Amino acid sequence: MARICFVHGDGHCDDLSVPDGTTVMRAAVSHSVAGIVGECGGQAMCATCHIYVSDKYLEFLPDMDEDEDEMLDDTVEPRDPVRSRLGCQLRLEGDIADLEVTVPGRQV
Template sequence: MIRVTFTAPDGQATTIEAEDGQSVMQAAVAHDIDGIVGECGGAMMCATCHCYVDAAWTARTGGPSPDEAEMLEGAAAEVDDRSRLSCQIRLGPGLYGLVVHLPEEQM
């Protein structure tokens, strides 16, 4: 199991245990995390799973692909250099303890 912490805009943190190989979006939806919608189910066809990777983790998660960066242009909340689509972050042992921050809005 991979531990992931989701931090809401108000600072409230929720930590979950996710399956190795799941995307951050799949884990969030499976645990009813408010702030991750995942409207397209992880097909990178929307930006309703936008998140901000904590600065301590950006090197390990990497940046968005060109297609992901293009999709992020449609995000409802401000996009910055930590922005990722959570459906594109695949969990594994190297991401145990990952922290992501949720945007103010998704739609």
């Protein structure tokens, strides 16, 4: 099982255990985590699963592909040049089977 903590603006954390290989977006949507919408169902086409990855996990993330990079230019909340990612593009497995992310204030 993988673990992810979704930190919200008020400081509370939705701490979830999900099967290995689950995307961050799917983990959030299937557990009704407030602030993660996932309108496109994980196709990197809507940016409604935008998250900010906590600094201590950045070195373990896979490289961002061109589609994700382009879609992050369309987020509602400001893009962080280092920490912003799309939750649909990050699988909770291997080096990121334990992850902490911050949920932006709004997605749409």
